[in-house]
Amino acid sequence: MTRLKPEKPRAIVIGAGPAGLMAAERMAAAGLRVTVFDRMPSPARKFLMAGRGGLNLTHGENFGIFVGRYAEAATALAPMLDQFPPEALRAWSAELGEDTFKGSSGRVFPRSFKASPLLRAWLRRLDAAGVEFKMRHAFKGFSPEGAAVIHDADGKVVETEARACVLALGGASWPRLGSDGGWVNALQAQGVDVRPLRPSNCGFEARWSDIFASRFAGTPLKPVTLSLGDEHVRGEAMVTAHGLEGGAVYAMSARLRETIAAQGSCVLNIDLRPDVSTEVLAERLARPRAGQSTSTFLRKAAGLQPVGVALLRETEPEKTRPTLSLATADPRALAERIKQVPVRLHATRPIDRAISSAGGVAWSECDAGLMLTRLPGVFVCGEMLDWEAPTGGYLLQACFATGYVAGGAAAEWAMRERVVTD
Ligand SMILES: Cc1cc2nc3c(=O)[nH]c(=O)nc-3n(C[C@H](O)[C@H](O)[C@H](O)COP(=O)(O)OP(=O)(O)OC[C@H]3O[C@@H](n4cnc5c(N)ncnc54)[C@H](O)[C@@H]3O)c2cc1C
Numbered sequence: 001m002t003r004l005k006p007e008k009p010r011a012i013v014i015g016a017g018p019a020g021l022m023a024a025e026r027m028a029a030a031g032l033r034v035t036v037f038d039r040m041p042s043p044a045r046k047f048l049m050a051g052r053g054g055l056n057l058t059h060g061e062n063f064g065i066f067v068g069r070y071a072e073a074a075t076a077l078a079p080m081l082d083q084f085p086p087e088a089l090r091a092w093s094a095e096l097g098e099d100t101f102k103g104s105s106g107r108v109f110p111r112s113f114k115a116s117p118l119l120r121a122w123l124r125r126l127d128a129a130g131v132e133f134k135m136r137h138a139f140k141g142f143s144p145e146g147a148a149v150i151h152d153a154d155g156k157v158v159e160t161e162a163r164a165c166v167l168a169l170g171g172a173s174w175p176r177l178g179s180d181g182g183w184v185n186a187l188q189a190q191g192v193d194v195r196p197l198r199p200s201n202c203g204f205e206a207r208w209s210d211i212f213a214s215r216f217a218g219t220p221l222k223p224v225t226l227s228l229g230d231e232h233v234r235g236e237a238m239v240t241a242h243g244l245e246g247g248a249v250y251a252m253s254a255r256l257r258e259t260i261a262a263q264g265s266c267v268l269n270i271d272l273r274p275d276v277s278t279e280v281l282a283e284r285l286a287r288p289r290a291g292q293s294t295s296t297f298l299r300k301a302a303g304l305q306p307v308g309v310a311l312l313r314e315t316e317p318e319k320t321r322p323t324l325s326l327a328t329a330d331p332r333a334l335a336e337r338i339k340q341v342p343v344r345l346h347a348t349r350p351i352d353r354a355i356s357s358a359g360g361v362a363w364s365e366c367d368a369g370l371m372l373t374r375l376p377g378v379f380v381c382g383e384m385l386d387w388e389a390p391t392g393g394y395l396l397q398a399c400f401a402t403g404y405v406a407g408g409a410a411a412e413w414a415m416r417e418r419v420v421t422d
């Protein structure tokens with residue numbers, strides 16, 4: 001005879017970011033008793049930080065193009081994004097009282113441009129669904145029996161007996177918000193293949209002179225087009241004391257990072273006047289200088305900002321090109337240089353300042369429901385998985401979608417276990 005146990009089976013989630021909370025919501029909806037653990041004093045700190053920039057939840061472009069943004073991980077993520085696509089995320093946000101809109105760039109934001117009202121409404125709904133939160137509880141690894149080991153704030157081991165465990169521990173960027181990639185060793189100790197966590201959507205180091213760095217750190221270069229090989233990105237870059245960062249740099253970060261890893265450094269070409277052709281620029285630069293200083297002439301004739309003029313000077317001694325004198329150069333050569341300023345980048349900025357992480361749990365370690373095949377009953381989701389994407393809403397969308405899939409599969413797993421036979 002088959003009967004059901006009377007009590008609700010228990011499931012745990014470790015990591016209260018967007019991926020973990022989505023998994024918790026799905027498991028609670030399926031009738032599980034869910035406890036969420038997190039090492040921080042309050043949930044979803046990185047999500048709240050994302051809200052400071054307007055909370056770009058997802059993107060409204062054509063779904064095929066959208067999925068392609070995940071590059072090498074597109075094939076693995078496509079089924080997850082199919083189950084929880086951008087429209088589902090927008091509907092979910094609206095249900096929580098935060099209608100969304102699509103901006104002119106296609107990026108989707110909540111009308112309030114904030115994460116806090118959405119998070120507050122979400123936590124209320126999770127509470128009403130019976131989800132229990134245990135903050136200041138840290139994941140430490142696995143017991144010899146394969147159960148998650150969690151310590152409370154006093155370092156005491158807490159009971160984690162559960163039918164399913166979802167790990168949603170994030171990547172390694174902005175560790176002060178809770179995710180530091182400390183889980184990597186714990187999973188590797190279980191034989192799980194974890195690809196090294198690397199900075200993504202990050203800044204890069206250029207060796208500026210002290211004068212340039214002190215005068216122009218914090219100055220935007222816009223609009224510019226950045227080029228590396230056949231990849232071109234138009235947007236904004238920011239000069240920092242250490243090099244370059246900003247939207248257009250982040251968008252190229254995967255390619256820049258991998259080129260530097262392979263070659264030791266790389267030359268990023270910056271077009272300082274993307275809206276003006278070389279011919280028109282050369283024509284303007286052929287006008288008489290009429291006693292103007294080089295800086296004034298370049299500002300007036302070529303429309304360069306002071307930071308642009310300084311960047312031309314800063315990159316003059318670049319070894320890969322012939323030195324070009326701004327004062328005497330032929331107009332055509334000068335125009336070509338303005339359209340292609342070579343900046344040598346030597347390294348990524350450290351991961352703790354990156355927006356997100358590349359690397360993580362290899363897809364080959366997971367089944368279609370994101371269960372680790374080496375650890376039956378343990379599921380993974382969010383930035384822990386091996387994918388990366390540019391900014392534009394792709395990061396949160398993949399976290400929500402993988403949380404949705406892992407939570408659904410974990411609920412099914414736990415419920416299947418619930419049927420017992422006498
Ligand atoms: C400044 C900034 C702005 C951003 N803006 C956007 C944006 O506008 N749009 C977008 O799509 N993305 C944005 N992102 C990225 C996005 O916030 C992340 O990709 C997303 O939060 C990752 O979700 P997650 O649930 O996988 O991990 P996280 O949000 O990192 O959550 C993981 C949780 O696990 C907990 N944890 C980690 N280790 C342990 C442990 N050992 N024990 C217990 N708990 C642990 C952490 O405390 C944390 O609460 C931004 C990121 C940053 C830093």
